[in-house]
Amino acid sequence: MGRTSKDKRDVYYRLAKENGWRARSAFKLLQLDEEFQLFQGVTRAVDLCAAPGSWSQVLSQKIGGQGSGHVVAVDLQAMAPLPGVLQIQGDITQLSTAQEIIRHFEGCPADLVVCDGAPDGSCCSSGSSWKRNKRLIYVACHQVIVTGLHDVDEYMQAQLLLAALNIATHVLKPGGCFVAKIFRGRDVTLIYSQLRVFFSSVLCAKPRSSRNSSIEAFAVCRGYDPPEGFLPDLTKPLLDHSYDPDFNQLDGPTRIIVPFVTCGDLSSYDSDRSYPLDLEDGSEYKYTPPTQPPISPPYQEACTLKKKGRLAKEIRPQDCPLSTVDTLPQPLAAPPCHTLLASEVEDNEMNCSP
Known part of the structure; x- marks a missing residue:
């Protein structure tokens, strides 16, 4: 993408x-x-x-x-x-x-x-589109990013x-x-x-x-x-x-x-519509990087794994740092292993780029 x-x-x-x-x-x-x-x-x-x-x-x-x-x-x-x-x-x-x-x-x-604000379980503060996913995603060893x-x-x-x-x-x-x-x-x-x-x-x-x-x-x-x-x-x-x-x-x-x-003015831009990159005045479109990338986003480790090509691989518990989920009673513990798909974090890739 x-x-x-x-x-x-x-x-x-x-x-x-x-x-x-x-x-x-x-x-x-x-x-x-x-x-x-x-x-x-x-x-x-x-x-x-x-x-x-x-x-x-x-x-x-x-x-x-x-x-x-x-x-x-x-x-x-x-x-x-x-x-x-x-x-x-x-x-x-x-x-x-x-x-x-x-x-x-x-x-x-x-x-x-x-x-x-919105809880981490529903959307990220960076305004990403993860909240539109319809399934529970575990990223970086049990951290819930979005429920849907x-x-x-x-x-x-x-x-x-x-x-x-x-x-x-x-x-x-x-x-x-x-x-x-x-x-x-x-x-x-x-x-x-x-x-x-x-x-x-x-x-x-x-x-x-x-x-x-x-x-x-x-x-x-x-x-x-x-x-x-x-x-x-x-x-x-x-x-x-x-x-x-x-x-x-x-x-x-x-x-x-x-x-x-x-x-808002009804004649203004529609937030659900896709607009072409061609500018009205005929000038050439130039990509603008984010003004302030997230300092420590909850999906940061997932982006790091994606860059290393490990998102499609099984994440073992011993490869993950200790988190608060690991300290919960056993009936509430997350499954020991989770498989992550690259398509699930695609929309946030640019936020993690250097």
Whole structure:
């Protein structure tokens, strides 16, 4: 597969590189801002699950460019530095992470909290197409990269969103805004119900740059207004509705109705369409390398094996480094051997190229 194959079939991937964005997801936040004016009056913003940093790039330009703006990016993975962005390599389920964010803001709460994260089991932060695979893939000795099992992916994404919401309750000011990726699955109304406990307005938005073939959308929550007497506590689950016994007066999937909004000019590029590389002005197309290759992607070892021609060979447990999976109880242990196919990591080859 040539280097330009992804440029042909994903116009936003190509435009992201040409415009200096670290990932195509930058256009999603830009289109959300066009629709909802998310950055208006914002001086302190937090980007959760920030790697590889495209949303932090947008925030640094839209907010940090105002001079008095502050942007904090949080992720478990290391991220290449960005001007005007403070990076915290930490866990969004830990109180220490929330405290560090507040310390950076000198005790003031944030105006905006965004989260474009997805669990490793559903997609990679580099925006790869592995999530479209329909089978469980083991790479580099039992590390799960993608499931393709929608119920599992939706559950994991919901838990990640709740973790982001939980930390937002620690750092977000009253009236603030929270934007997070959501998978529109069968039980998504339960998440909407939870968000409505804390925000006066909740919308489901689908940017033009988000593929129609994807169940991905974004919950845009405005007017942070926690229930009276609510005390943020990362040790307690949010999804119990114990804060307001009169809130759920309706039962079933109709208890919360959330408007669905599309974002972006309908005449703009279609994210599901393949575009030719021939430029409209007649100039010659030139390949543009990624702005910032992933520092430590979860598929890195698989790419190394592919370069050595070992992906089609059986991987023995003794050839793999010790991982957390190896320490699990025996009933949960993965099968001892896995066969990897070159076609399953083809789309990520360019991200691993030197």
